[in-house]
Each structure stands twice: as C-alpha cells, then as structure tokens.
Amino acid sequence: MSASFAQVVVVPAAPLLLPEYQGRTPAAPEVYAGALAAVRAAVSVAPEVVAVHATDREPRSTRPPVGLRVADHLLAESHADFDVEHVAVPWDASVEECIELGRSLTLARGGNVSLPRGSFAPGDAASNALAPGDGANNACAPGGAASNAFAPGYGSKGTSSSDPDSVGPARTLLVVADGSARRTEKAPGHFDERSAAMDDAIVGALREAGSGGLDRLLDLDPDLCADLLVAGRAPLQVMAAALSRPATPGDADADGEKRAYGTGDGGSHAPRGPGQGTGCGPAYEVVDCEASDPFGVLYVVAHLAAVSP
Amino acid sequence: MTKLTFRLGRREFDERARLVMAIVNRTPDSFYDKGATWREEAALERVREVVAQGTDIVDIGGIKAAPGVEIGPEEEKERVVDFVAAVRAEHPDLLISVDTWRASVGRAVLEAGADILNDAWGGADPELVEVAAEFDAAVVCTHTGGVTPRTRPHRIEYDDVVSDVVDSLVAQANRAESVGVSRDRLVIDPAHDFGKNTWHSLEVTRRLDELVELGRPVLVSLSNKDFVGESLDLPVGDRLTGTLAATAISAWHGAHIYRVHEVVETRQVLDMVSVISGDLPPARTARGLA
Numbered sequence: 253m254s255a256s257f258a259q260v261v262v263v264p265a266a267p268l269l270l271p272e273y274q275g276r277t278p279a280a281p282e283v284y285a286g287a288l289a290a291v292r293a294a295v296s297v298a299p300e301v302v303a304v305h306a307t308d309r310e311p312r313s314t315r316p317p318v319g320l321r322v323a324d325h326l327l328a329e330s331h332a333d334f335d336v337e338h339v340a341v342p343w344d345a346s347v348e349e350c351i352e353l354g355r356s357l358t359l360a361r362g363g364n365v366s367l368p369r370g371s372f373a374p375g376d377a378a379s380n381a382l383a384p385g386d387g388a389n390n391a392c393a394p395g396g397a398a399s400n401a402f403a404p405g406y407g408s409k410g411t412s413s414s415d416p417d418s419v420g421p422a423r424t425l426l427v428v429a430d431g432s433a434r435r436t437e438k439a440p441g442h443f444d445e446r447s448a449a450m451d452d453a454i455v456g457a458l459r460e461a462g463s464g465g466l467d468r469l470l471d472l473d474p475d476l477c478a479d480l481l482v483a484g485r486a487p488l489q490v491m492a493a494a495l496s497r498p499a500t501p502g503d504a505d506a507d508g509e510k511r512a513y514g515t516g517d518g519g520s521h522a523p524r525g526p527g528q529g530t531g532c533g534p535a536y537e538v539v540d541c542e543a544s545d546p547f548g549v550l551y552v553v554a555h556l557a558a559v560s561p
Numbered sequence: 562m563t564k565l566t567f568r569l570g571r572r573e574f575d576e577r578a579r580l581v582m583a584i585v586n587r588t589p590d591s592f593y594d595k596g597a598t599w600r601e602e603a604a605l606e607r608v609r610e611v612v613a614q615g616t617d618i619v620d621i622g623g624i625k626a627a628p629g630v631e632i633g634p635e636e637e638k639e640r641v642v643d644f645v646a647a648v649r650a651e652h653p654d655l656l657i658s659v660d661t662w663r664a665s666v667g668r669a670v671l672e673a674g675a676d677i678l679n680d681a682w683g684g685a686d687p688e689l690v691e692v693a694a695e696f697d698a699a700v701v702c703t704h705t706g707g708v709t710p711r712t713r714p715h716r717i718e719y720d721d722v723v724s725d726v727v728d729s730l731v732a733q734a735n736r737a738e739s740v741g742v743s744r745d746r747l748v749i750d751p752a753h754d755f756g757k758n759t760w761h762s763l764e765v766t767r768r769l770d771e772l773v774e775l776g777r778p779v780l781v782s783l784s785n786k787d788f789v790g791e792s793l794d795l796p797v798g799d800r801l802t803g804t805l806a807a808t809a810i811s812a813w814h815g816a817h818i819y820r821v822h823e824v825v826e827t828r829q830v831l832d833m834v835s836v837i838s839g840d841l842p843p844a845r846t847a848r849g850l851a
Contacts, residue, residue, distance in 0.1 A: 266716075267716055267718075267758075272760075273758070273760060275759075275791070275792075277794075308716065308718070309716070310716075310717065311718070312706060312717060312718055312719050312720075312725065313718040313719050313720040314720055315718055315720070318716060318718070433715055439713075440713045440714070440715035440716075441628070441712070441713070441715060442627075442628030442629070442712075442713070481715060483716075
C-alpha cells in the first residue's frame with residue numbers, strides 16, 4: 253500500500269511569516285526561507301495539497317485563521333502549480349476528534365471530510381475564510397486553490413474514489429503548527445519550565461517519523477498544550493492520525509504485539525483498537541527537520557517524504 | 562479641535578493641554594528602569610527630580626506590566642500606599658496617579674492622597690471605577706483587547722484596531738460614568754503595545770485623531786516601548802528618539818497626557834508642538850524683529 257500523502261511539510265503558524273506583517277527586514281528570515289524551501293520541494297513533486305491548520309485561539313477579527321494564511325502565502329510563494337484544500341481543526345479539538353479528522357483525510361480523496369464539532373461556530377473567524385480585501389485572498393492563485401474547506405462534508409477536487417491509492421496527482425500534507433510559546437522569559441506567554449519537555453517531545457516525534465515517532469504526537473495532552481500556548485497541537489495530531497498506516501488484523505510489531513494509535517509513550521489519549529492504525533512502520537523518511545525559537549516560540553520546519561515499502 | 566474641559570485633582574485643563582506624566586516605578590524589575598526606584602528614598606528622589614523637570618503628573622506603579630512573579634494586592638499596597646502618602650506630603654500640589662487595576666489598591670491610594678487611577682489593564686476589576694466615583698477621582702480607561710493583566714499579546718488580530726479601541730474605551734467610559742465617575746474626570750488611553758502588536762500600535766498612533774474626536778482627554782503611553790524598538794530595530798535604552806517622534810505625532814493629533822520616562826525631552830517636544838500649532842507662543846522671538 254502506498255502512502256496517502258507522498259510529501260509532508262510542517263511549518264510554523266507565526267503571523268510574522270505573513271507579508272502584511274513584514275517590516276523593512278523580515279523578523280525570522282531563516283525560518284521563512286526554510287519553510288518556503290520545504291513547501292516548494294514538496295509541492296513540486298506532490299502538487300495536490302491538503303493544508304491542515306488550527307483555528308485561532310482568540311479571534312478578534314473576521315480574518316481567516318493565521319494558519320490558513322501562512323499556508324496560502326507559502327504555497328503562493330512556492331510559485332508551483334498546486335491545488336490546495338484547507339482543513340481547519342479547532343485549536344482545542346480533542347485527541348479523538350483529531351484522530352477522526354486525520355483518518356478522514358486519508359480517505360478523503362474525492363470523498364468527504366467531516367470536521368469535528370464546533371469547528372466553525374458563529375463568529376468564528378474561520379467561517380469567513382477569505383474576506384474581501386484580505387491579503388490572503390490572493391495567495392493561492394497558482395493552480396486555482398480551493399478556498400472553502402469550512403463546511404462539513406466538503407468535496408475535494410481530486411478523483412471520486414475514497415481509495416487512498418486511487419490514481420491522481422501525488423498529495424502533500426501541509427501542516428501549519430508550532431510548539432510552546434512559553435520557552436523564555438521574553439516569550440509571548442512568559443517562561444514555563446514545562447515547555448522544554450513539551451517541545452522536545454514534539455521535535456523528537458517529528459525527527460523520528462521514520463521509526464514511528466509520529467504516533468507519539470497523539471500523546472500530547474491538550475490541556476497542557478493549551479497552558480503552554482502550543483498552537484500546533486491539534487494540527488500535529490491530525491497529521492499523526494493521517495499518516496498512521498491502517499492496521500490490518502495481522503499487523504504486528506517486532507515483538508509480535510498488535511500496535512495501535514499512540515503507542516509511542518503509552519498512556520495515549522487516543523482510542524486504541526483493531527483497525528485504527530499502527531503508525532509503526534517507516535512509511536516516511538525525514539528529509540529535513542529544523543527547530544528554532546528566536547522569539548521564545550518553538551518553530552519547526554519539517555519535511556517528510558513517503559518511502560516505498 | 563474639539564472643545565474640551567477636563568479635571569485632574571483640583572486642576573482644570575482644556576483641549577490645548579499637553580501634560581507630562583512621569584513614570585515612577587516602585588518595582589524591582591520594570592523593563593526600563595530595572596528597579597532604579599525600588600527603594601523608597603530613590604523613588605522619592607525620582608519624584609523630586611521629575612517635579613523639578615516640569616512634570617505635571619507622577620504615575621506610581623507597584624507591579625510591572627510584563628509577566629513575572631505574582632504580586633498580590635497586599636504586597637502591591639505595601640509598595641505604593643505609604644509612598645503615595647509621602648509624595649503627597651512633600652508635593653501638595655502635584656497630581657498623583659497610581660497605575661493599578663485593583664479596586665482594593667485604588668481605594669487605599671485614594672485615601673492616601675492620589676488623584677488619578679490609571680487602570681492600565683482595561684477594566685479587569687470592574688469595581689475600580691466604583692471606588693473612583695466614591696472619591697471623585699479621575700480614571701484612565703485603557704484598551705487592552707480584553708487580555709488578562711500582565712500577559713503579552715500573542716497573535717492578536719483585529720479587523721480594525723482603532724475601531725476596537727474606540728468601542729472599548731467608549732464602553733469603559735460610559736460604564737464609569739454610569740457608576741458615578743464625573744465625565745470630566747475620565748481619560749482614555751489606547752494603550753500602545755497592550756494587546757497589540759507593533760502594527761496595531763502604529764495604526765493607533767497614525768489615527769490617534771479619531772480618539773481625540775471622541776471629546777475626551779487622551780493619554781498616550783509611548784515611552785521606550787517595543788513598537789518603537791521594532792520600528793527602529795533598537796533595544797530598550799536606545800529608543801528615546803523614536804519615542805519623541807511618536808510623541809510629536811501624537812501631540813499633533815491632539816493627545817493631552819504623555820506618560821514618559823524622560824521628562825525634559827518630552828516637555829521640549831510637547832512645547833515645540835504647542836508652539837507650532839499655535840497653542841503656545843514661542844519662548845522668545847527676536848529674529849528679524851530687532
């Protein structure tokens with residue numbers, strides 16, 4: 253079975269990556285360059301993009317979520333021909349909801365994606381994803397981006413099969429997410445000593461994606477992540493679920509034991525059981541994974557590529 | 562310019578006022594002075610200095626704005642109440658403001674002789690204005706976007722930051738009036754950097770006239786803030802020139818009160834703007850007139 257997504261890219265959700273917030277010089281040029289390079293590399297070989305991002309935690313405007321805009325901007329700047337579908341996950345979605353959404357993405361080629369509850373409540377900024385006059389509106393021009401993922405059961409623009417192996421352009425999963433915003437005294441959320449371990453877990457999971465590390469993302473505690481201002485917990489968990497290979501009754505790990513979601517650290521919040529996935533296989537190799545925290549916020553730029561079994 | 566009369570303490574001002582409010586921190590860790598006036602004697606000396614430099618108001622704060630060690634109301638009172646009394650005793654005509662969001666602290670400092678409650682966290686304690694009304698004190702209403710006191714802005718966005726500022730400040734002022742604060746004792750402050758990124762603070766500065774047009778005295782707190790630092794890529798300590806430029810723009814737009822660290826330089830800028838605008842005659846003119 254081939255992977256549902258040929259390419260996976262994780263980029264930060266920082267507003268300072270957006271053109272409307274650029275000063276005379278960029279605030280984080282290396283982060284931006286790395287993110288753009290990763291997106292460009294992925295999209296050049298897998299131009300059908302599913303962009304997963306979180307809703308804004310404290311929306312005060314009717315602008316689209318920052319994550320959506322970051323995705324659109326990087327894709328536009330890649331100057332590649334692409335087709336994008338946006339999937340916004342509520343920033344506080346439960347692990348179970350993330351898993352459900354992630355699994356649906358693997359089946360969504362031509363099918364439907366049912367978003368978790370409360371995704372786009374009245375007044376939620378995400379519901380007006382492309383407000384007139386907003387810079388993000390022009391961000392997806394190459395390839396004719398799909399703009400509306402904000403309704404349960406939207407139809408994708410791919411083939412009409414629900415088979416992840418169906419014929420069609422190779423897909424990229426673009427995940428807009430970052431870690432704690434409480435890494436230093438000057439960080440947006442001030443220093444919290446728990447942030448280091450949290451961010452180590454996130455970075456470690458991504459760096460060990462080739463050996464099943466992504467499953468450990470499902471063990472991230474939503475409440476702790478909320479405390480630590482981890483903006484990317486929900487998108488990362490959607491990604492982990494989407495990339496976890498479906499289990500078959502005969503699947504077993506090296507010890508001969510059946511594996512399920514979230515088996516990395518034990519104590520998973522995720523449902524476990526037959527048929528929910530194993531996540532243990534080296535379905536992806538890590539092309540690149542860079543972490544930095546220039547402003548006390550963990551930024552990760554990661555590029556994963558599917559490998560043939 | 563909108564006609565305006567407002568009162569602070571026993572003094573009355575009009576729309577031409579450009580008042581200096583000198584910052585006096587009773588904190589060990591504020592971002593600019595880093596505890597320089599933490600000791601009471603040093604703080605009293607600072608008050609003497611800024612009075613001599615021509616400040617109109619002192620703004621005394623017991624808690625730094627940035628996140629940090631939690632300071633409870635009793636400790637905050639210990640830091641500021643007796644100090645306010647000491648300042649009042651030494652400077653009977655000086656306008657004294659206290660930077661606090663807590664009603665209990667507000668009551669204590671008004672009893673000690675303060676004139677103004679600078680509610681820098683935008684009505685976080687709704688009882689603060691009730692205390693001000695009880696003492697016929699002035700109140701500074703501020704816009705923070707509703708953030709929790711002592712938090713930094715993190716990815717806050719507004720459709721129109723100035724509209725949000727106006728709506729919030731009008732609502733706060735109306736509520737203060739409804740509980741008995743005199744209309745002419747209500748000051749509004751867009752609160753640069755509070756609940757705002759640099760772009761927001763710049764927008765507020767650029768469009769400050771929209772706040773002035775509300776017909777209430779406008780306070781701006783610009784001094785050495787991050788929006789100045791990010792605009793010029795300069796650290797704290799190198800932001801005076803940028804601060805003064807923002808001060809001049811704010812003065813030209815008609816702001817009335819300037820909360821500052823550097824009194825002398827601010828006074829000169831404000832007087833220069835007042836002279837240019839025709840609100841104040843030049844100090845001495847002989848050129849071409851002799």
